[in-house]
Amino acid sequence: MPVIVVASSKGGAGKSTTTVVLGTELAYAGADVTLLDCDPNRSLSLWAAKAPLPERIGVVSDITESAVVRVIKEHDADGRIVIVDLEGIASRMVSRAISQADLVLIPMRATVLDATIGVRSIALIAEEEEALGRNIAHAVVFTMTRAIRSKQQNGIEASLRRQGVSIIEPPLMERAAFSALFEFGGNLRSIPEQGNMQGAIENAAAFAAAVYGELRGALQ
Amino acid sequence: MNDFSIDLASLKRRAKPGSETSVAKTDKVAEARGFVPREPQGRRGRPKSPRTGQVHAKVMPEVAEQISAEARRQGVQQGVLIEKAWELYREKQRGLSRK
Ligand SMILES: Nc1ncnc2c1ncn2[C@@H]1O[C@H](COP(=O)(O)OP(=O)(O)O)[C@@H](O)[C@H]1O
Ligand SMILES: [Mg+2]
Numbered sequence: 085m086p087v088i089v090v091a092s093s094k095g096g097a098g099k100s101t102t103t104v105v106l107g108t109e110l111a112y113a114g115a116d117v118t119l120l121d122c123d124p125n126r127s128l129s130l131w132a133a134k135a136p137l138p139e140r141i142g143v144v145s146d147i148t149e150s151a152v153v154r155v156i157k158e159h160d161a162d163g164r165i166v167i168v169d170l171e172g173i174a175s176r177m178v179s180r181a182i183s184q185a186d187l188v189l190i191p192m193r194a195t196v197l198d199a200t201i202g203v204r205s206i207a208l209i210a211e212e213e214e215a216l217g218r219n220i221a222h223a224v225v226f227t228m229t230r231a232i233r234s235k236q237q238n239g240i241e242a243s244l245r246r247q248g249v250s251i252i253e254p255p256l257m258e259r260a261a262f263s264a265l266f267e268f269g270g271n272l273r274s275i276p277e278q279g280n281m282q283g284a285i286e287n288a289a290a291f292a293a294a295v296y297g298e299l300r301g302a303l304q
Numbered sequence: 305m306n307d308f309s310i311d312l313a314s315l316k317r318r319a320k321p322g323s324e325t326s327v328a329k330t331d332k333v334a335e336a337r338g339f340v341p342r343e344p345q346g347r348r349g350r351p352k353s354p355r356t357g358q359v360h361a362k363v364m365p366e367v368a369e370q371i372s373a374e375a376r377r378q379g380v381q382q383g384v385l386i387e388k389a390w391e392l393y394r395e396k397q398r399g400l401s402r403k
Pocket of ligand 2: 099100101123127170171172
């Protein structure tokens with residue numbers, strides 16, 4: 085089954101949040117999902133420990149650089165979606181995980197710093213594609229965006245599009261409910277009401293649907 | 305509400321490279337971009353010395369200085385120098401006993 089790798093060498097770009105929102109929404113929509121926690125800071129495992137895991141979700145923790153390719157392959161089977169959450173650094177773990185991806189998501193806040201560092205992951209993907217002789221589909225995810233788009237975001241988007249980089253629409257808005265997932269565990273349907281809950285759920289579902297669309301495109 | 309459902313049948317596994325050579329290729333381009341190993345590669349630090357014996361030697365200060373200077377010059381521990389001196393001494397002994 086398809087492997088989605090969530091990568092950006094920038095800490096705080098929104099990788100773990102993207103992973104949990106996407107994983108829980110895909111599972112809610114009926115997919116079997118395995119989340120691989122490849123970050124020694126164990127964000128996913130902390131989320132998993134807060135509450136019983138939602139239906140159809142499994143989490144695998146403590147994956148090392150030398151094991152990452154094998155572990156991804158073990159879980160890459162028909163009928164499951166594997167999502168790999170990585171540490172926010174430039175490491176060999178990141179490049180090895182990318183080598184196994186059907187789709188790489190590159191989360192970034194709409195800031196020049198996040199975008200600059202995100203672009204390094206895109207450059208790495210391009211070189212891995214060449215070295216391995218295979219296409220590796222990838223797309224940027226804007227995270228923590230506001231209802232009113234900043235000038236910076238417009239500029240960054242325009243520049244990415246000019247370079248032919250796909251961008252997942254909608255972005256993940258800044259929502260209390262998304263950060264609360266790590267406080268309570270579970271999914272957006274199980275946690276106590278946070279802020280504009282309905283808005284958060286709609287955003288998450290539309291986001292997951294867009295990623296699913298991108299993934300199907302990549303698998304054609 | 306943006307409900308959508310997932311067509312599990314469309315989610316087929318695709319073959320991906322995983323041989324040692326392809327991993328090595330990945331590592332190589334990654335390293336050139338600054339994506340480097342983070343986990344210890346084998347043992348860290350210098351290997352343990354097999355020199356576990358000790359001698360207890362008080363010598364004249366100038367001899368101590370000369371031994372120290374010679375060890376530094378050769379880039380070895382003083383123990384290595386003492387082993388060499390001992391070897392020379394033993395050779396000499398053997399030479400004498402054959403006469
Ligand atoms: N869309 C969002 N809305 C609200 N808070 C967010 C959102 N995305 C990330 N955060 C918060 O920002 C911080 C960093 O996000 P995280 O997903 O842990 O980043 P990374 O995994 O890239 O280091 C966390 O405290 C998280 O709760
Ligand atoms: Mg994280």
